[in-house]
Amino acid sequence: MTDALDASDPRTLPGFFDALAEGELLGGVCADCGEVLLPPRPACYACGSRAVDVEPQSPNGRVFSYTAVHTPPPAFAGDAPYTIAVVELADGGRLLGRLTADYADVAIGDSVELTVREPTPQEQQVALDYEADWPVHVFEPR
Amino acid sequence: MPEPVIASVGASPLGRTDLPGRDLFSVALAEAFDGLPNPADLVEAVYVGNQSESYEHQIMHGTLLAEWAGLRHVPAERVEGCAAAGALALRHAVKDVRNGEHDAVLACGVEKMTSAGTSGATDALSAAFDRAIEQRSGVTAPSQYALLAQRYLHETDATERDLAKIAVKNHENAAHNPRAQFPKEIDVATVLESDAVAPPLKLYDCAPVGDGAAAVLVTTAELAASLDRPQVRVAGSGASANNIAVAERNMTEIAGARIAAETAYEEAGIDAEAVDIAEVHDAFTVCEALLAEAAGFAPTGTGYQSYENPAERTDGWTDVQLSPSGGLKARGHPIGATGLLQALEAYEQLTGAAGDRAVEGAETALLLNEGGVADAVTVGHVLTTAEVS
Numbered sequence: 001m002t003d004a005l006d007a008s009d010p011r012t013l014p015g016f017f018d019a020l021a022e023g024e025l026l027g028g029v030c031a032d033c034g035e036v037l038l039p040p041r042p043a044c045y046a047c048g049s050r051a052v053d054v055e056p057q058s059p060n061g062r063v064f065s066y067t068a069v070h071t072p073p074p075a076f077a078g079d080a081p082y083t084i085a086v087v088e089l090a091d092g093g094r095l096l097g098r099l100t101a102d103y104a105d106v107a108i109g110d111s112v113e114l115t116v117r118e119p120t121p122q123e124q125q126v127a128l129d130y131e132a133d134w135p136v137h138v139f140e141p142r
Numbered sequence: 143m144p145e146p147v148i149a150s151v152g153a154s155p156l157g158r159t160d161l162p163g164r165d166l167f168s169v170a171l172a173e174a175f176d177g178l179p180n181p182a183d184l185v186e187a188v189y190v191g192n193q194s195e196s197y198e199h200q201i202m203h204g205t206l207l208a209e210w211a212g213l214r215h216v217p218a219e220r221v222e223g224c225a226a227a228g229a230l231a232l233r234h235a236v237k238d239v240r241n242g243e244h245d246a247v248l249a250c251g252v253e254k255m256t257s258a259g260t261s262g263a264t265d266a267l268s269a270a271f272d273r274a275i276e277q278r279s280g281v282t283a284p285s286q287y288a289l290l291a292q293r294y295l296h297e298t299d300a301t302e303r304d305l306a307k308i309a310v311k312n313h314e315n316a317a318h319n320p321r322a323q324f325p326k327e328i329d330v331a332t333v334l335e336s337d338a339v340a341p342p343l344k345l346y347d348c349a350p351v352g353d354g355a356a357a358v359l360v361t362t363a364e365l366a367a368s369l370d371r372p373q374v375r376v377a378g379s380g381a382s383a384n385n386i387a388v389a390e391r392n393m394t395e396i397a398g399a400r401i402a403a404e405t406a407y408e409e410a411g412i413d414a415e416a417v418d419i420a421e422v423h424d425a426f427t428v429c430e431a432l433l434a435e436a437a438g439f440a441p442t443g444t445g446y447q448s449y450e451n452p453a454e455r456t457d458g459w460t461d462v463q464l465s466p467s468g469g470l471k472a473r474g475h476p477i478g479a480t481g482l483l484q485a486l487e488a489y490e491q492l493t494g495a496a497g498d499r500a501v502e503g504a505e506t507a508l509l510l511n512e513g514g515v516a517d518a519v520t521v522g523h524v525l526t527t528a529e530v531s
Contacts, residue, residue, distance in 0.1 A: 039275070045385055045390070065290075065292045065296075065393060067289055067341055067342075068341055069281065069285045070337070070339055072280055072282065073261070073264050075265075084281050084289070086388070095275065095389055096281065103341060134274075136278060137275075
């Protein structure tokens with residue numbers, strides 16, 4: 001077992017989002033099997049190892065799947081319809097997020113780039129106290 | 143080891159009802175105990191499947207429903223696993239009887255989904271997704287499954303029309319089910335022309351929001367016989383959790399469902415070919431296709447043919463009939479009760495109580511109940527007639 005985690009460790013959510021706010025996407029990389037864990041966490045789901053290194057991940061990737069939300073949760077009612085994608089990143093991890101493109105203009109395999117922005121006042125309003133300053137990641141077409 | 147059986151079942155009306163959750167439960171319980179001694183004279187423990195406190199601002203469903211059943215001082219608890227909560231409750235009851243801890247356990251489920259409208263249900267269901275990444279991106283249940291459907295259509299020969307035909311087939315089944323929320327037939331054009339919810343999924347690809355409760359009495363075979371009830375054996379039970387975030391899973395090979403089904407088959411001493419009917423978690427049409435493959439009924443990439451008669455399906459398919467109740471799509475999907483409604487359908491099919499929707503000669507049923515998105519958690523049960531060898 002490793003040392004006790006604290007909120008500065010990227011294997012906790014505050015640590016991950018602090019780095020993301022600086023523009024750095026950190027992933028956990030399993031020292032035993034190589035699985036990429038986004039966000040980083042203390043244990044590898046692929047093999048069970050707790051030897052997880054933290055490494056910067058490429059923001060570039062390709063659309064693995066996508067859809068558009070026409071019936072949003074109340075917190076995002078004003079945004080609909082908006083496009084959601086699962087993106088396979090260049091370093092092997094997969095991450096879900098908003099994609100700033102019309103659904104009709106997207107195809108599986110499209111190149112996209114992860115960008116980071118501050119939460120909007122509306123997003124902060126529905127955030128939990130500890131989430132209020134966490135940045136939001138958004139994929140943009142390349 | 144005692145053999146667990148289902149000795150009785152009951153359900154409330156499904157859909158938009160004027161009853162709160164506890165009262166829906168009372169209706170389901172009254173049907174299940176019609177002609178039986180009072181619950182207080184039989185039931186030794188209670189498990190309640192329930193998704194969310196946000197519908198009625200109520201937790202403590204074990205305590206509450208035990209009380210409403212006239213039980214006091216029995217172990218009672220709410221079981222949570224989003225839409226798999228009902229089958230998790232059933233699994234706990236089955237294990238208690240199998241372990242010899244109790245002779246009679248009540249597995250029940252309840253959800254009052256219509257209390258806050260569609261947006262309230264959308265919000266409550268989104269709590270099943272990873273908070274940090276998925277919820278903050280604004281993803282919804284239909285859009286999560288749309289991500290699976292988009293991949294499935296990309297990787298296989300299936301089309302949106304095939305998915306629509308699954309909905310048509312399940313509505314056709316529901317038309318013969320007096321319990322169904324939507325007991326009416328629809329046509330392919332109705333599905334294809336319905337509003338976009340999360341493309342490629344449309345309104346008629348999606349199971350409805352609705353209220354409902356179900357109660358299933360699990361006992362030893364001896365107790366069921368002494369009560370003079372038709373009984374159905376619970377021959378196998380399996381469960382598996384997978385990652386909460388859909389991006390981290392194989393989106394077209396539903397590994398958790400395969401493991402849950404295979405574990406249940408192994409306990410029952412059968413293989414997929416032996417299954418006559420299956421109630422699978424068709425919360426969205428694509429789920430029936432994916433789960434037909436995961437359960438071993440269909441070769442990879444051909445599960446979408448579930449709407450075809452067995453003779454018309456591609457080689458390698460079994461003769462199983464899927465979702466004879468009408469499935470979640472048309473029978474209804476009151477989240478915490480759904481897994482028990484699946485068990486109710488199998489009980490009626492295997493005891494000759496399914497009326498004109500009866501699948502002839504059905505002796506073995508598979509139930510697959512899922513929570514979260516796809517196999518975030520899956521519970522599988524094999525039920526068989528008491529006579530089957």
